[in-house]
Amino acid sequence: MSRLWRRHSNWLAPTLFILPGIVLFAVVIIFASLQTIWVSFHEWDGVGAMVWVGLDNYRQLIDDPQFIVSLKNNVIWLVMFMAAPPLGLALALMLNQPIAGMRIVKSLFFIPLVLASVTVGVVFTWVYDPSFGLLALIFTAFGATAPALLSDENFVTVAVVIAALWPQIAFCLVLFLAGLNNLNEELIGAGRVDGARGFAMLWNVILPQLREVSFIALAVTVIGALRSFDMVAVMTSGGPFGSSTVLAYQMYEQSIFSYRFGYGAAIATVLFVIMAGFIVWYLHTLLKVEEGNA
DSSP: OHHHHHHHHHHHHHHHHHHHHHHHHIIIIIIHHHHHHHHTTEEOOSSSOOEEOTTHHHHHHHHOHHHHHHHHHHHHHHHHHTTHHHHHHHHHHHHTSOOTTHHHHHHHHHHHHHSOHHHHHHHHHHHHOTTTSHHHHHHHHTTOOOOOGGGOTTTHHHHHHHHHHHHHHHHHHHHHHHHHTTOOHHHHHHHHHTTOOTHHHIIIIIHHHTHHHHHHHHHHHHHHHHTOOHHHHHHTTTOSTTTTOOHHHHHHIIIIISOOHHHHHHHHHHHHHHHHHHHHHHHHHHHHHHHHHO
16 A cells, blocks of 8 residues: 555645545535526426426526616626726835835735625715715715715615725735735846836836736636625615616525525526636636747
8 A cells, every 4th residue: 555655646645635625616616506507497496396497587587677787787896896906006006115114004905805895885884874974974074965875776886886896906906016026126127227217117017027916806806896795785785776786686686585596596697607708718818828928
């Protein structure tokens, strides 16, 4: 046995370490995803027998105005979340300066990362409160009345996304700070010799070295926008009148409260296809970039 282990230890040891993770991933992710797709072709209340309905759940999605609203809100989340990587980069460039006391300032920007999403949602619910919130105090200082953003169908989604952007920008900030700390000093020195200063240095020397970090920040941001759920659940519960609902929350609402697990699974499948499409594009682009750098 010991001889067999010594002979094959170069692949046996890594396999034994990776195997539990592979099994867990296969059961929790792959099997659950396939089961969700299978359920989406049935009408099921979560308790009784499943009834095969084919594509009926997907046909209902097309005619469901709430699904269209949820899809539109996910697009709004995606578009607004695209501000997180550039803002995170800007903050990282500012905080990466060798200035006394900058570590304390950095710690203040890291606060959103240690807060749970539920906590952030509750805090921003207080901020937006038109009676006693921070927004109300600002408007009162200028002699105006604060709008009830979380009760306004036209602005509620934007208000929730702004709240969710706070921790997302902080996450991108951490990624870019790590990237800035690993820059090639020789390339920066060469750029200075060639006369690169300010924006020219940033564009031609620093940003090319942050390409991989930028791809990671973009991927995490897009996935975070598409799977948005907790902030909506805490701040609005999809209201008012379903105007702030996103696909993930509608899936939860239809499955848990309306006992339409087949319909909820169809929404989850649509969301899965959108995410899978983005991941395929992301991996394809990343491989092309790596081949170009090889």
